[in-house]
Amino acid sequence: MATILTTPEQVATALADAPSMPVPNAMLMVTPEYFSVDYIINPHMEGNIGTVDKNEARWEWEVVRDKFRNFGLNVHEIPGQPELPDMVFSANQSLPYIDSKGNKHVIMSIMHSSHRKDEVPFLEQWYRRNKYNIHYLNPENVSDFEGMGDAIWHFKKKLLWGGFGYRSSPNAYEQISDKFDVPVVMLELKHPEFYHLDTCFCVLNAESVLICPPAFTDEGLELIHAGFKNVIKAPEVEARSLFACNAACPDGRNVVIQKGCKQVNHMLKNHGFAFHEVNTSEFLKSGGSVFCMKLMLW
Numbered sequence: 129m130a131t132i133l134t135t136p137e138q139v140a141t142a143l144a145d146a147p148s149m150p151v152p153n154a155m156l157m158v159t160p161e162y163f164s165v166d167y168i169i170n171p172h173m174e175g176n177i178g179t180v181d182k183n184e185a186r187w188e189w190e191v192v193r194d195k196f197r198n199f200g201l202n203v204h205e206i207p208g209q210p211e212l213p214d215m216v217f218s219a220n221q222s223l224p225y226i227d228s229k230g231n232k233h234v235i236m237s238i239m240h241s242s243h244r245k246d247e248v249p250f251l252e253q254w255y256r257r258n259k260y261n262i263h264y265l266n267p268e269n270v271s272d273f274e275g276m277g278d279a280i281w282h283f284k285k286k287l288l289w290g291g292f293g294y295r296s297s298p299n300a301y302e303q304i305s306d307k308f309d310v311p312v313v314m315l316e317l318k319h320p321e322f323y324h325l326d327t328c329f330c331v332l333n334a335e336s337v338l339i340c341p342p343a344f345t346d347e348g349l350e351l352i353h354a355g356f357k358n359v360i361k362a363p364e365v366e367a368r369s370l371f372a373c374n375a376a377c378p379d380g381r382n383v384v385i386q387k388g389c390k391q392v393n394h395m396l397k398n399h400g401f402a403f404h405e406v407n408t409s410e411f412l413k414s415g416g417s418v419f420c421m422k423l424m425l426w
Contacts, residue, residue, distance in 0.1 A: 130305040136354030143309045146285040152424035154202040160189045162208040172415030189297040215247040217420040222278040224425040240272040240295045273300040277324035291325025293317035315348040333380035340367035371417035377425045
């Protein structure tokens with residue numbers, strides 16, 4: 129039965145009662161040889177068609193990959209595919225999950241844009257080879273859902289934060305909650321430049337989250353504050369131009385983040401986090417950065 133949390137009290141209670149979930153120990157990345165900006169499906173792409181330096185993009189991608197390897201994560205690579213330039217943003221095509229018995233599951237995405245729909249089968253092939261239980265949303269009831277671009281697990285808890293408004297249908301979360309038997313906190317996104325939850329919401333650990341407040345409704349902000357003791361508020365300029373909230377914190381302490389986020393880095397340091405700057409400037413042209421470029425899994 130689906131459990132959708134809609135009040136701060138429900139969020140606080142659900143987190144207190146939620147079973148634990150192991151921290152992901154692996155990562156999935158799609159190689160960038162076909163990455164480019166060929167069309168416009170978000171505001172960040174405007175003016176950037178044909179401007180990607182592929183050699184620089186490859187270097188940036190490898191630095192991000194190696195940074196996570198240095199944290200001890202097992203990085204799996206899937207080759208990029210011709211005519212699928214955004215497949216490199218591997219957070220979007222699926223939502224993985226591990227149950228209490230250690231069985232691995234995944235829900236495959238229904239991409240919002242026609243330009244990206246053909247990416248999903250290539251990720252599904254990898255999951256099949258690696259013995260995941262594969263699940264699908266009912267397309268008669270769900271028009272779109274973009275994986276961990278919009279659905280983000282609470283740190284070490286079987287509770288999901290789900291963004292909707294631009295790339296994912298709100299009713300997708302009822303099916304996800306029912307299939308995985310996990311509560312979902314739904315957060316409406318209201319700013320077109322923050323079209324995915326991962327552009328404005330970065331879970332750091334069980335008590336801390338980095339957000340860009342203007343991306344959310346007042347009701348959503350109340351839910352976030354109910355779920356996290358420490359809500360770190362990124363300046364809108366760093367969140368919009370440098371994708372500060374598209375950072376990634378795989379272990380609850382080390383934050384990989386686009387270089388130049390000076391105010392956010394200062395706040396992270398004050399809250400006890402170590403920040404590790406990388407350059408993702410070529411990927412910013414397409415509206416993505418660190419979190420978009422990888423998928424955490426088990």
